[in-house]
Amino acid sequence: MSATTYYDLHLSGLFCDAILEVEDVQFRIHRIVLYDCSLYFQALFERWPTKNNVFRIPLVSADMMRLIIEFAYTGSVALTEDNVQELMIKADMLNIMGIIQACADFISEKLCPHNCTGIWQFTNIFQMSELRCKAFCYIIKHFEEVAHCKEFLQLSAEELSKIIGKDELNVRIESSVFDAILRWIAHVPKEREQHIAVLLSQVRLGLTSEDYIKTKVISNRLVKNDPQCKKIADSSLKIILHRLAHRSVPYGLRNTLARPRVPHSIMLAIGGWDVSSPICNIEAYDFPADLWIGVSDKMEHPRAYHGTAFLDGRVYCIGGFDRLNFFNSVDRLDLATHTWQEVAPMHYRRCYVSVTVLNGFIYAFGGSDGHERHNTAERYCPETNQWTLITPMHSRRSDASCTVLHDKIYICGGFSGTVYLNTAEYYDPETNQWTMISPMRSRRRGLSVAAYNNQIYAVGGFDGHNRLSTVESYDPETNAWNQLNSMLNCRSNFCLNVMQDQIFVVGGFDISSVTQMAEVYIPHTDDWFNICKSEISRSAASSCVVSGIPNMADYMVSRDLLPHSDVDDSSWDSD
Numbered sequence: 001m002s003a004t005t006y007y008d009l010h011l012s013g014l015f016c017d018a019i020l021e022v023e024d025v026q027f028r029i030h031r032i033v034l035y036d037c038s039l040y041f042q043a044l045f046e047r048w049p050t051k052n053n054v055f056r057i058p059l060v061s062a063d064m065m066r067l068i069i070e071f072a073y074t075g076s077v078a079l080t081e082d083n084v085q086e087l088m089i090k091a092d093m094l095n096i097m098g099i100i101q102a103c104a105d106f107i108s109e110k111l112c113p114h115n116c117t118g119i120w121q122f123t124n125i126f127q128m129s130e131l132r133c134k135a136f137c138y139i140i141k142h143f144e145e146v147a148h149c150k151e152f153l154q155l156s157a158e159e160l161s162k163i164i165g166k167d168e169l170n171v172r173i174e175s176s177v178f179d180a181i182l183r184w185i186a187h188v189p190k191e192r193e194q195h196i197a198v199l200l201s202q203v204r205l206g207l208t209s210e211d212y213i214k215t216k217v218i219s220n221r222l223v224k225n226d227p228q229c230k231k232i233a234d235s236s237l238k239i240i241l242h243r244l245a246h247r248s249v250p251y252g253l254r255n256t257l258a259r260p261r262v263p264h265s266i267m268l269a270i271g272g273w274d275v276s277s278p279i280c281n282i283e284a285y286d287f288p289a290d291l292w293i294g295v296s297d298k299m300e301h302p303r304a305y306h307g308t309a310f311l312d313g314r315v316y317c318i319g320g321f322d323r324l325n326f327f328n329s330v331d332r333l334d335l336a337t338h339t340w341q342e343v344a345p346m347h348y349r350r351c352y353v354s355v356t357v358l359n360g361f362i363y364a365f366g367g368s369d370g371h372e373r374h375n376t377a378e379r380y381c382p383e384t385n386q387w388t389l390i391t392p393m394h395s396r397r398s399d400a401s402c403t404v405l406h407d408k409i410y411i412c413g414g415f416s417g418t419v420y421l422n423t424a425e426y427y428d429p430e431t432n433q434w435t436m437i438s439p440m441r442s443r444r445r446g447l448s449v450a451a452y453n454n455q456i457y458a459v460g461g462f463d464g465h466n467r468l469s470t471v472e473s474y475d476p477e478t479n480a481w482n483q484l485n486s487m488l489n490c491r492s493n494f495c496l497n498v499m500q501d502q503i504f505v506v507g508g509f510d511i512s513s514v515t516q517m518a519e520v521y522i523p524h525t526d527d528w529f530n531i532c533k534s535e536i537s538r539s540a541a542s543s544c545v546v547s548g549i550p551n552m553a554d555y556m557v558s559r560d561l562l563p564h565s566d567v568d569d570s571s572w573d574s575d
Helices: 001-010 032-037 039-047 062-074 082-092 097-109 118-127 129-141 150-154 157-164 175-189 189-200 209-216 227-245
Strands: 018-023 025-029 054-056 263-271 283-286 291-295 307-311 314-318 328-335 339-343 354-358 361-365 377-381 386-390 401-405 409-412 426-430 433-436 448-452 455-462 467-475 481-486 495-499 501-506 516-520 525-532 541-549
Touching: 018 062, 025 032, 025 062, 032 039, 032 062, 062 082, 062 097, 082 097, 082 118, 082 516, 097 129, 118 129, 118 150, 129 157, 150 175, 157 175, 157 189, 175 209, 189 227, 209 227, 227 307, 263 307, 263 314, 263 495, 263 501, 307 354, 307 361, 307 541, 314 361, 314 541, 354 401, 354 409, 361 409, 409 448, 409 455, 448 495, 448 501, 455 501, 495 541
Parallel strands: 018 054, 401 448
Antiparallel strands: 018 025, 263 283, 263 541, 283 291, 307 314, 314 328, 328 339, 354 361, 361 377, 377 386, 401 409, 409 426, 426 433, 448 455, 455 467, 467 481, 495 501, 501 516, 516 525
16 A cells, blocks of 8 residues: 555544544554654554553644654655754654654755854754754854854854864954954853853964954953963964064964864866976965965876866866867866866867856857967856857957856957957856957956956966066946056966955966966955965966865865974963
């Protein structure tokens, strides 16, 4: 007999052999159906038989029992945000694992900054390690948002210490952790001020600045009044001053107070041209540690002047040149399995290609096949493994650069075959049309562009006479370009990516040679700073930002292998 038939019989009250009594409400049921869904009901029916087959179920409401019976008969249950927690508790009491799992799946889909801490605490009473892990990971990944929500203030000191002590805590700046601690304490100051030293010991104050520690930490009343906190702040300050005095020391150290958090995104620089030939090497930039590391997943064939795209856990290397051949081929690296696969080729051979990702598609524009510069454009669908031609650009462009802003693709500069371009245009996938915008202030070939904070940033390049360090930004609302502070170094054909609200550049060709130099731009201050140079001198490489992969540790510097400062940071330890 089918489950549907049994359920119809239950609703009709036919052939039922037992009654469940809940809050004076009686449910006529078939014992075999509930027997199959729960060890609780197995024990109830086997060990506590009754003369009239009426079984009273305590501590469960009639509404909850109605849902439980529905699940027993149909295998599904009508879950809502209002009933899911109570149902999960009652299902746990009655040992109905199917409902517990259904509730866990429902809750995990509803995780948000406002409820994740409450869900994490709630799951502590269940043997649902998967949901508990998901809730904790959500807190870690979205900490800066979570820390401003009401539920965050209900954490215990032990729970908060566990969260902020994790290397994986995702924060753009470490000062936000200290701010979160102060906010948590201020909620119930009399009870919580005693925990300041334990919590402060989990903050990586050595990753902040001398000015921040002096003006925000040491001057804080709670820190001033606690000798242990003062030791932590003093040790952190010594680490910062030591690092500033020894420029060769990386930004991150193994020291407890300066141990960098695990990055949730890293930058990959792939292939390119070293001093004499194309290469297949890949490097990863670990931003919190300010270090580059070589990646074992080298390309199978060298490529330069190619494009790179990251999509759904995979990196695509598109087109390019190896000194002899102009490629239309595309190789894909699965970052989780470390395996390469060749996928469908493009319609055109494209060296000096411009590549970006929008709405699950990879787009490739322009380039050169060794004979002519293209204005053609095409897009790749990973699901069908097919490239489709789209409307050509207004201009032939090779050695241009493109980026996505507001669901439109902007492409800027390049070389037409005769002219170094300052023109720019954007593509709208909704209309499959290109629209010209105001030209840049400078002609730029081998430039890089990026979108950030509603602006398009055009950086560096070659104007036909000089390598450029200049930078300009485009505002779509005014259709105008504005001059910004220049890079510290002139460069063309370099890698550029946006991470953590900053713009990173590395490599390229400077005034006279291929370079390893790297620097970072801070948009809100319009300043450039040098960062750790890459291990390899390369130009004509391509890069992308990788995030959300389960094995990020494979592409970052091990925190346990970082150097240890001579500065003693153990003086604050309560042991």
